[in-house]
Amino acid sequence: MMSKNMQMKKETGKILHRKFLSENIGLLLIAPVFLLLMFTVSNLYQLPAEYVFYLTSIFLILWVIVLCMQYRGFWKRTEQYEKESKEMQESNSEESRQWEELQEKQDFFALWAHQIKTPIAALNLLLQGEKQDAAVCRQELFKIESYVEMALNYLRFEEMSNDLVLERNSLEQLVRQVVKKYAAIFIYNHISIQLEHLDYTVLTDEKWFCFVLEQILSNALKYTKQGSVKISAEESANGLRVLVKDTGIGIRSEDMPRIFEKGFTGYNGRMDKKASGLGLYLCKGVCEKLGHGISVASKEGEGTTVMITLQCEKVQQGDLVNM
Incomplete structure (x- = not known):
């Protein structure tokens, strides 16, 4: 598992380095172009070697500084993007979880409404008759009570840790x-x-x-x-x-x-x-x-x-x- 993670990190690093090179190709080409130009000019005009050396050194120092700043800025932007992407994924994951919970509760209460209608309808028919069977009425009332208790306990279940008395x-x-x-x-x-x-x-x-x-x-x-x-x-x-x-x-x-x-x-x-x-x-x-x-x-x-x-x-x- 660790070797697989290391391999994935290496692959990601390679991709990011290639992206940095592609974004800064112009800056990277400036150095060889400048060196070629200085070499050509110094040969044409017989410029002093010290002058060429100092000018080239100053340019290369500035070029390296700019390149490092670009590299640092690139990694900061990458880290910020990864952070925002991770936060967005976590936010989407949390929203998805909440949506699933809401959907589950909606499904449960849709079924619950269907369940509770059955004993209510049975009671209705019993009460419309000339003779009411008390035992059957009690059974149907008990079913209603059980369904209500189930719904209440389903809602309390997530927070039941706060309701425990051992x-x-x-x-x-x-x-x-x-x-x-x-x-x-x-x-x-x-x-x-x-x-x-x-x-x-x-x-x-x-x-x-x-x-x-x-x-x-x-x-x-x-x-x-x-x-x-x-x-x-x-x-x-x-x-x-x-x-x-x-x-x-x-x-x-x-x-x-x-x-x-x-x-x-x-x-x-x-x-x-x-x-x-x-x-x-x-x-x-x-x-x-x-x-x-x-x-x-x-x-x-x-x-x-x-x-x-x-x-x-x-x-x-x-x-x-x-x-």
Whole structure:
């Protein structure tokens, strides 16, 4: 890599030197023309050698000074041009990045508007009927609430470092808090939920950790038509692993390498037609900022397991009373 850079610098230097020579060809030719002229005149008029020597020396000194000034000015202009060019490239790059971010947000909110219209339209139809199904109404309202929360957290994500409050939390309480929020969906879709071995204290941010769990549970419920979801914890060499395992449709093997990419929906998302491709992307970003690890194991037709790795302490019996 270094030899390649050195070679590029040498090539650039050669190009600049050729450019300087081409721009100052007239100045460079003055010296040989003057010397030839002096030689001719001194021979014709038999001028004293000392006179010719001093005159030639003065000319050459002035010529070298002018040439050096031209050379210095050329390099200053070149450096200034390179500096301005670099600044312009950086400015264009920053503007391009900002434009891409704006475009991404516009795309997200266009999809968000499309998503939120569906439960609103469903509620409208339900309310127009003679009998309103309260459970279905609650589901549609929950979808609206989830979409709004997703939009807000998407906007907050870039600045979430200023919003972090890392403290010791009961893992079981955090999990139960999230599960309770989705209880009606579990019941309505006849999906069982199992919680096992969650008696640990974890160092995390309550709000953002719950957001990650919500996104994972939301995906599990979306792609599990029957069966169960199991949330458990186990100690490993890297810390505590929180596992969310479902018996859903699973993820295609060709989609697995890209599941954390921004905007990637995969085969399941394209079939769903309402997936934003931001859920797992945000989960990954949030976990990185919290210092947690996240990974996914899945087999098509058999289900998916999401693993979050974080630091923990085993809850003592006395601690359970104080929490």
